[in-house]
Amino acid sequence: MTKPANKTPPAILREDYLPPDYRIETARLHFDLGESRTIVKSQLAVVCSHDHSEGLRPLVLQGQGLKLLALKVEGRSLREKDYEITDEALTIWPETDHFTLDIETACDPGGNTELSGLYRATGMFLTQCEAEGFRKITYYPDRPDVLARFSTTIAAEREKYPVLLSNGNLVAAGELPDGRHFATWHDPFPKPAYLFAMVAGRLARIEDKFTTMSGREVALHIYVQNHNREKCRHAMDSLKQAMKWDEETYGREYDLDLFMIVATDDFNMGAMENKGLNIFNSKYVLAKSDTATDKDFQNIMGIVAHEYFHNWSGDRVTCRDWFQLSLKEGLTVFRDQQFMEDMTSPGVQRISEVNILRTHQFIEDDGPMAHPVRPDSYMEINNFYTMTVYNKGAELIRMCRTILGPEGFRKGTDLYFLRHDGQAVTTDDFVQALEDATGTDLTQFRRWYCQAGTPEIQVTRSYDALAQTYALTIKQTCLPTPGQPVKEPLHIPIALGLLDKSGADMPLQLVGEERPVAGTRLLQLREAAETFLFIKVPQEPVPSILRGFSAPLKVALNLTDVERRFLMAHDSDAFNRWDAGQQLALKLILSLVRDYQEGRPMALESKFIEAFRQILSKPTADKAFQALILTMPSETYLADALEVIDPEAVHEARKFVRQTLAGTLQETFLTVYRQNQDSGPYRLDQEATGRRSLKNVCLAYLMELADGEGRDICLRQFDQAKNMTDVMAALTSIANHAGREREEALATFYEKWQDDSLVVDKWLALQAASSLPDTLERVKALTGHPAFTLRSPNKVRSLIGAFATNQVRFHNISGAGYAFLADYILALDSLNPQIAARLASSFTTWRRYDARRQSLMQSEFERVLQAPKLSRDVYEIVAKSLNYV
Numbered sequence: 001m002t003k004p005a006n007k008t009p010p011a012i013l014r015e016d017y018l019p020p021d022y023r024i025e026t027a028r029l030h031f032d033l034g035e036s037r038t039i040v041k042s043q044l045a046v047v048c049s050h051d052h053s054e055g056l057r058p059l060v061l062q063g064q065g066l067k068l069l070a071l072k073v074e075g076r077s078l079r080e081k082d083y084e085i086t087d088e089a090l091t092i093w094p095e096t097d098h099f100t101l102d103i104e105t106a107c108d109p110g111g112n113t114e115l116s117g118l119y120r121a122t123g124m125f126l127t128q129c130e131a132e133g134f135r136k137i138t139y140y141p142d143r144p145d146v147l148a149r150f151s152t153t154i155a156a157e158r159e160k161y162p163v164l165l166s167n168g169n170l171v172a173a174g175e176l177p178d179g180r181h182f183a184t185w186h187d188p189f190p191k192p193a194y195l196f197a198m199v200a201g202r203l204a205r206i207e208d209k210f211t212t213m214s215g216r217e218v219a220l221h222i223y224v225q226n227h228n229r230e231k232c233r234h235a236m237d238s239l240k241q242a243m244k245w246d247e248e249t250y251g252r253e254y255d256l257d258l259f260m261i262v263a264t265d266d267f268n269m270g271a272m273e274n275k276g277l278n279i280f281n282s283k284y285v286l287a288k289s290d291t292a293t294d295k296d297f298q299n300i301m302g303i304v305a306h307e308y309f310h311n312w313s314g315d316r317v318t319c320r321d322w323f324q325l326s327l328k329e330g331l332t333v334f335r336d337q338q339f340m341e342d343m344t345s346p347g348v349q350r351i352s353e354v355n356i357l358r359t360h361q362f363i364e365d366d367g368p369m370a371h372p373v374r375p376d377s378y379m380e381i382n383n384f385y386t387m388t389v390y391n392k393g394a395e396l397i398r399m400c401r402t403i404l405g406p407e408g409f410r411k412g413t414d415l416y417f418l419r420h421d422g423q424a425v426t427t428d429d430f431v432q433a434l435e436d437a438t439g440t441d442l443t444q445f446r447r448w449y450c451q452a453g454t455p456e457i458q459v460t461r462s463y464d465a466l467a468q469t470y471a472l473t474i475k476q477t478c479l480p481t482p483g484q485p486v487k488e489p490l491h492i493p494i495a496l497g498l499l500d501k502s503g504a505d506m507p508l509q510l511v512g513e514e515r516p517v518a519g520t521r522l523l524q525l526r527e528a529a530e531t532f533l534f535i536k537v538p539q540e541p542v543p544s545i546l547r548g549f550s551a552p553l554k555v556a557l558n559l560t561d562v563e564r565r566f567l568m569a570h571d572s573d574a575f576n577r578w579d580a581g582q583q584l585a586l587k588l589i590l591s592l593v594r595d596y597q598e599g600r601p602m603a604l605e606s607k608f609i610e611a612f613r614q615i616l617s618k619p620t621a622d623k624a625f626q627a628l629i630l631t632m633p634s635e636t637y638l639a640d641a642l643e644v645i646d647p648e649a650v651h652e653a654r655k656f657v658r659q660t661l662a663g664t665l666q667e668t669f670l671t672v673y674r675q676n677q678d679s680g681p682y683r684l685d686q687e688a689t690g691r692r693s694l695k696n697v698c699l700a701y702l703m704e705l706a707d708g709e710g711r712d713i714c715l716r717q718f719d720q721a722k723n724m725t726d727v728m729a730a731l732t733s734i735a736n737h738a739g740r741e742r743e744e745a746l747a748t749f750y751e752k753w754q755d756d757s758l759v760v761d762k763w764l765a766l767q768a769a770s771s772l773p774d775t776l777e778r779v780k781a782l783t784g785h786p787a788f789t790l791r792s793p794n795k796v797r798s799l800i801g802a803f804a805t806n807q808v809r810f811h812n813i814s815g816a817g818y819a820f821l822a823d824y825i826l827a828l829d830s831l832n833p834q835i836a837a838r839l840a841s842s843f844t845t846w847r848r849y850d851a852r853r854q855s856l857m858q859s860e861f862e863r864v865l866q867a868p869k870l871s872r873d874v875y876e877i878v879a880k881s882l883n884y885v
Ligand SMILES: [Zn+2]
Pocket: 306, 310, 328, 329, 332
């Protein structure tokens, strides 16, 4: 097949940015809500912002899927020849440099399945405007650098929509004829249209309050469907903790009298930081111990905090254009990570952050969609809400903090917020503020924002016993990525320690320095290769490189197994202690993969089992950390380490290790399992969640044995557990074992929870993630289950999304998994292109597989491309994967 050139949408380029020609001072909106026809009246105070000595430029307002009903300038109706209207925009030719523009349009919220713009779901009206949804509500200069003060009046049927919300403060409300009522909201802070929000529905309100550091009282409201009102306590507590933390850590105080959260089941993303009115996927609000797992509770805390933190890093200071998305997302992800590190175990939190980065972002960096943290071009901006922009972006901020130190970094962020309050700015402006506040030169550091790809450092070491010197030579490289064949050296902060024979950190003194530094120290690598010479080193140390994962890169360092086990036992840095174990397991499993591929019997060396046994049986205070260290690297992470991914061999080798450990250490697993049973009431503190993690890791190992005691224990835990963490741990293992018990457990669970949409999502996801051979058949059958609907992004993610990340079943050599996914990409594309594109991105690693799988995936891609009306979202992912664009 040849490249379908005629349907390639134009790429939008960062270098083409031009400031807006017109500002909007105020936007007065009036919504007359109707399910299939909503009338939106918009009155804009427009002011020219370009030099018009040679004439006024046209005013272009974006709009999609709207019906224009009336258009007036200064109260005078425009005739059809005075404006131009296309599928994408409305253009007028102003005669004065400031004027009032009245626009009346109609849209169809009931028919909006994309869940972008104004839509109706589960009996409510909702909006989602980031990135480009506002143009589906009314004609507007829909770009983040146009900031206006919004006033919004909403009119709707009182009976069906008693609650009417928008951004800011409520200024008026009252009755209207015909059983209708209205509310008017005013937001005093200028904001871009993507931060606009409006909600109408029958909702219960949970209230609390918060007193800010300057003594102002802020009302906190969470709105949910009435039957969920008991599930909001945790979200509310998290919000209050986040508000306090942001005052203490960044000096950021909340600025309105009211902060609202609305939860909905039907949402394309996790949550949205609209000014004063955050809208959340209910998955990240609702929790009770019998319906939500410990992980859910944690996610809620992190995401509630994340959206709240956006009030400053995103709303008060926003992005100039969408290429700057990481300005708000990288910074805010970093802030939520820091918050979670402070609220929970910092080591455990850091490991989970790095796990996400290494298993997902590194793969993105290595594929056809690889892009810098600040991209240079896109076809569809929705495709750039990526791990690179968010999570790698957060690592960039973390590196800045490491380089500047906590105090310097705080000075920098203070200056940034002060200097740019009320502005739409760039990542360069952020870095500039850090430089100006501290006098640090970050010129070279800026390359991190424009270079895609995961760098690697190669570390070689040499010890001179006579001179008592220790030399570390560090070389940095980065492979080419699409459009970037050559990479410049980066400025990399490398935190490291050197361990002496007792396992203690040596004092570290570089040649030329007057005195040593105790513990961890920072090296700043700027050249392609540099040698760091440590003096007064009395014995050959074991190096602990990249402590706390101080930079988002891969490390090549030829440590021996003995050295890795030594680090596992002694490293003062929790992250490197864990990582030493992961790297040992990685090396071991990869050698088993080769054995499996070449038909040799697999065997596990006794030293590995012994090291594992020691960690398992040694009582440790941080049980969550212990549970992580006992967890083998994921199949995705293992696969990424192979030249050619062999999903079956990876699955079998990993399973072999788990089975062998379970068989050899069965008694120890049982003992630890029993020791960590909790009979008391459910608690969410670190101790209790740590015990549950450790116990459930043991249970999962025990379930690897065909006829061990594990099976009975697991069924008992499933029957008797009082919290969802333990129930899900048991059911996940049960779902991986064929038989009557599995069918019964799944049926009982559904029977019990069928009315709780979020729990049903879990039920779908664990079946889609099962390693059993019949998983695809089961997933297909579940698409016809009454619990499943293509219209709900949560359901699609839980079933089809979870299946697409099931390495061994999705990538089955028959290609049936690929055909299934492609069918659903096509089916979803016309309903919800954003979600369809997310599914399509599961295919982007196709070149990493063997020739047969490559050709199977490629033909599915080409089938998708043949679709007569493919969205820009899916087209971009598929065409870039095939190198067509
Ligand atoms: Zn965000």
